[in-house]
Amino acid sequence: AQKITQTQPGMFVQEKEAVTLDCTYDTSDQSYGLFWYKQPSSGEMIFLIYQGSYDEQNATEGRYSLNFQKARKSANLVISASQLGDSAMYFCAMSPSSGNTPLVFGKGTRLSVIA
């Protein structure tokens, strides 16, 4: 069974600084996908970035990048140049190789950006 662990319940970062949100995963599958979602205080779930287990390059989407270390089973989210609007809950999630079941989510990290 797949499992996602996010060990940081809460994080603080100064505006314009970079921040790393940790995510480790557990799976015996060879093929899988890793996702990050953002949930602002308004409650909606916003897809940020995806990394496939066979992707050789780390995924990037604007200010978001995914630091993928397959041997360590980690998929950390890096947010560069933090903005006040980045304050939110962030969830790491995994798609099993079969893809026949929905994503497995971690418990989330609450990020607060300080001016």
Place this chain on the structure above:
Amino acid sequence: NAGVTQTPKFQVLKTGQSMTLQCAQDMNHEYMSWYRQDPGMGLRLIHYSVGAGITDQGEVPNGYNVSRSTTEDFPLRLLSAAPSQTSVYFCASSTRPGTSGLSSYNEQFFGPGTRLTVL
């Protein structure tokens, strides 16, 4: 496209009452799922469906029923509400993995959520 819609947005029930949370999507997605979100617990899967007529249980299915008679709709039924079912409920849909060319790409498109309180 409206995407994934959920009704109602808010609901208060008394213990023992039943109700149905509605979910619909207009993206012709095969996969649909229901999650509940509780403080400190992240999102936990209740039930999911990989196509019309096919449903399966997730991590926390007890007390909930689902059916999938059409591709568009995936209602969640609470048979006899309990205070432990107080939560925020999210419906999500996705394409079948592999259709994007990536075998494990399963991005979930979420509805806005239903906040349910059971007294």
